[in-house]
Amino acid sequence: MIGETWMQKNWYLWSIMILLLFILSSCSSSMDMATVDHDMASTVTVVAQNQPSRTSFSFAGALKQRYQITSAATISKLRHGHKEFTINIVDAQRSLIIVFYGYNGPGNYTLTNRSNGGDVRITVDQQYWDLSLIATLPCSLMIRSDQPTITPGVDRMRGNFSCLSLPAGHLNKSRQPVAITDGQFDISILVES
CATH class of the missing domain: 1.20.5 (Single alpha-helices involved in coiled-coils or other helix-helix interfaces)
Structure with missing residues (x-):
């Protein structure tokens, strides 16, 4: 050379x-692959491709408003043997975070901070409403589907959520709590363990 x-x-x-x-x-x-076998008794359909994560929800009460959030980033996660659950959908001005421990697949869940670490936090234009501000308040969560995608380690999850009352953040302009009556999401979620 x-x-x-x-x-x-x-x-x-x-x-x-x-x-x-x-x-x-x-x-x-x-x-x-069109299907993936998780065990001998069940077969799960594989979702064709990853799409942006989306959520929509309405505030009821004094701050009545409809919101939609879309995010291309996949930052929602299932961890610790799929038991710890974090939905995180963020855009430039808004975010939705739903967290709890005790996920067992599609079904209905009651989230409370005191019993399962449940939290729902919505941020809109630097104002936030957070279930964990009052540890005993509940929110309802229904997971309709949780299916693998063609991307290894990424599932597609769809569901609904509602909260009778989300307390306002300490520095919010309005100290009024909000109710969420019709929350829904369709997200990509990382499966870490």
Whole structure:
């Protein structure tokens, strides 16, 4: 290699990189499966592709308003053997966070901070309403579906939520609590364990 020009050295480097890329890409497995077997008795349909996470909900009462949040980032998570559950949908001015421990798949759940660490927090234009401000207040959560996607470690989850009262944050302009009557979500969720 003594006396080689800079162009020849670059050509060798690029040739090796392209060869490695070809070898690595040919080793990947196909993801064309229509179903995934979780156990011998059940089969789950695989969702075709990851889509943005979306939620919509309405504030009832004095601050009556309808909101929608869409996020391309997948930051919602299932952890600790799928028991710890965090929905996190954020855009530039709003966010929805739903958290609790005790997830057992699709079904109905009652979230309270004192019993299962349940929390629902909604932020709109730097104002927030948070279930955990009063530890005994409940919110309802219904998970309608939780299915794997073609992306390993990512599920698609759909459901509804409602809260009779979410207390206002300490620094909010309005100290009025809000009620959520028709919350719904359709999200991509990372499955970490």
